[in-house]
Amino acid sequence: MHKDTEDIDLGHRSLACGRRNDALKLWLAWREKGDEGWEIMVDRFMDMAEYLEGLAKDHPRLEMMSERFYANVCFRYNPEPGNENPEGVNLNDVNARIRKTLI
Numbered sequence: 001m002h003k004d005t006e007d008i009d010l011g012h013r014s015l016a017c018g019r020r021n022d023a024l025k026l027w028l029a030w031r032e033k034g035d036e037g038w039e040i041m042v043d044r045f046m047d048m049a050e051y052l053e054g055l056a057k058d059h060p061r062l063e064m065m066s067e068r069f070y071a072n073v074c075f076r077y078n079p080e081p082g083n084e085n086p087e088g089v090n091l092n093d094v095n096a097r098i099r100k101t102l103i
Contacts, residue, residue: 045071046070049068049073053068053073056073061077061078062075062076062077062078063075063078076091076095077094077095079094
């Protein structure tokens with residue numbers, strides 16, 4: 001979907017990208033933060049995701065694309081509230097441009 005970011009995705013060029021290495025990084029981070037540190041961090045991210053979901057649901061020009069799952073909030077901008085397919089507007093293109101601008 002996001003072919004325009006292939007040049008900044010280093011995952012396929014890195015030896016450190018793999019399940020074994022990811023597990024090692026997780027283990028090292030867990031040793032550093034401890035159980036309590038991870039609990040605080042996860043709770044904070046869940047609170048932020050819930051807050052963002054509320055903002056997206058309340059904003060007239062944002063629409064949820066699916067229900068929030070864990071800390072993942074999937075929404076998009078819609079320039080014409082209440083109209084899922086405004087005439088002559090490709091919402092995928094609009095949102096891809098917004099994403100590119102943010103990056």
